[in-house]
Amino acid sequence: MENDNISSSSSESKLPLIVGILGFALGAAGLVLGIKAKGAAQAAADEAAAAKTSVSEVQAALAGKANADVVQAVRADLEKGLADLATNEKTLADQITALQKVASAPKAAAKGADGKGATAPGPGEHVVAKGETLGSIAKKAGISLKAIQDLNPGVDSNKLRIGQKLKTK
Numbered sequence: 001m002e003n004d005n006i007s008s009s010s011s012e013s014k015l016p017l018i019v020g021i022l023g024f025a026l027g028a029a030g031l032v033l034g035i036k037a038k039g040a041a042q043a044a045a046d047e048a049a050a051a052k053t054s055v056s057e058v059q060a061a062l063a064g065k066a067n068a069d070v071v072q073a074v075r076a077d078l079e080k081g082l083a084d085l086a087t088n089e090k091t092l093a094d095q096i097t098a099l100q101k102v103a104s105a106p107k108a109a110a111k112g113a114d115g116k117g118a119t120a121p122g123p124g125e126h127v128v129a130k131g132e133t134l135g136s137i138a139k140k141a142g143i144s145l146k147a148i149q150d151l152n153p154g155v156d157s158n159k160l161r162i163g164q165k166l167k168t169k
Contacts, residue, residue, distance in 0.1 A: 124169030128160050141168035 121127045126137050134157040138148040149157070151167040 121165060124167060126166045126168050128162055128164040128166065130162050132160065133157070134160065134166075137166060137168070143168060 126141060128137070134148060134155070135145050138145045141148065148166065148168065149155075151169070155164075155166060
């Protein structure tokens with residue numbers, strides 16, 4: 001009867017004990033996490049209730065502030081402002097149309113650089129027309145670009161004005 005000993009050193013008999021201890025530890029950890037989750041859920045519910053109360057207080061305060069007369073007055077001001085805006089928009093559109101007509105109408109004689117009516121160029125002169133460059137004027141006059149620059153030392157080739165007189169001889 002030596003084999004009937006309860007305190008056997010066999011590893012097979014210790015395995016259920018180890019599994020039981022592990023199960024107990026996992027169960028305890030799950031219980032702790034469940035308690036923490038319940039506490040967090042309760043805190044969230046409390047915050048939601050507080051927010052709901054705050055919303056109710058704000059709604060009550062707004063209801064007391066914005067009575068029907070005030071809302072109607074604001075609406076009337078808004079409608080008047082919109083009507084004024086429409087009137088101004090129509091006036092502006094009419095003015096734009098008038099400006100477009102003036103801009104597309106045939107132009108009177110071009111004015112010279114001095115702001116007076118353009119005069120015909122004299123001998124050895126050229127009046128700058130739209131789109132001309134110093135190079136194109138020199139070519140028309142049959143002289144070099146350097147020659148026209150020397151004849152007109154104060155003229156900036158990047159700032160030619162329509163109606164400006166240039167010396168070509």
